[in-house]
Amino acid sequence: MSALADLLAGPVQEVAPRLLGAVVRHGPVAVRLTEVEAYDGADDPASHAFRGRTRRNQVMFGPAGHLYCYLSHGIHVCGNVSVGPEGRASGVLLRAGEVVDGIDVVRELRPGVADRDLARGPGRLGRALGLRLDLDGTDLTTGAVTVTPGEPPPETSCGPRTGVRHAADRAWRFWSTGDPTVSPYRRHAHANGL
DNA sequence: ACGAAGATGTCCT
DNA sequence: GGACATCTTCGTC
Numbered sequence: 001m002s003a004l005a006d007l008l009a010g011p012v013q014e015v016a017p018r019l020l021g022a023v024v025r026h027g028p029v030a031v032r033l034t035e036v037e038a039y040d041g042a043d044d045p046a047s048h049a050f051r052g053r054t055r056r057n058q059v060m061f062g063p064a065g066h067l068y069c070y071l072s073h074g075i076h077v078c079g080n081v082s083v084g085p086e087g088r089a090s091g092v093l094l095r096a097g098e099v100v101d102g103i104d105v106v107r108e109l110r111p112g113v114a115d116r117d118l119a120r121g122p123g124r125l126g127r128a129l130g131l132r133l134d135l136d137g138t139d140l141t142t143g144a145v146t147v148t149p150g151e152p153p154p155e156t157s158c159g160p161r162t163g164v165r166h167a168a169d170r171a172w173r174f175w176s177t178g179d180p181t182v183s184p185y186r187r188h189a190h191a192n193g194l
Numbered sequence: 195a196c197g198a199a200g201a202t203g204t205c206c207t
Numbered sequence: 208g209g210a211c212a213t214c215t216t217c218g219t220c
Contacts, residue, residue: 047201054217056215070200072203073203073212074200074212075203080201093201163201165199165201186202
């Protein structure tokens with residue numbers, strides 16, 4: 001049992017906050033997570049897996065500890081960690097973090113962007129880490145992208161998830177309290193409550 | 195085969 | 208605060 005597998009054991013709502021402080025690495029770039037969201041498959045109307053298995057979301061139906069990548073608005077590649085046993089399509093969206101290695105590379109990639117904004121938001125985080133759709137399904141213990149448990153932040157907060165239309169009031173977003181790299185909350189224009 | 199929506203970011207007023 | 212870029216995925220016809 002790897003350290004990551006231990007960290008990912010249990011219900012996704014409990015796993016997600018434990019991922020705060022973990023380090024995601026792809027090549028020279030590493031990001032320490034400061035903000036994540038839990039998505040709970042068939043029990044969660046906001047999840048990509050709510051309506052069952054499709055080609056896009058199949059990774060979340062597989063074993064825990066794999067990377068689920070999806071394309072958002074034709075531009076942004078966002079990353080998730082699959083959670084839960086096979087058949088339960090839970091996942092944790094990597095929403096924001098602090099670049100802790102390879103910051104020169106990311107600065108060069110994003111001229112004029114403040115350091116704290118380099119991975120502030122799921123699209124920016126994906127871009128900073130060089131996530132691509134072909135990395136979908138990567139084993140996060142042995143693959144090109146890895147997640148390593150890290151020191152949890154001193155204080156964490158939770159609240160509703162950002163930008164989801166359905167189940168917009170579930171407090172399944174977790175972040176490092178007061179951290180400048182946490183993205184701003186935006187409620188969906190036509191949000192449905194629970 | 196077609197169309198609408200989207201777990202966003204950026205630029206505009 | 209609001210428009211819009213951009214293209215894949217999925218549901219429906």
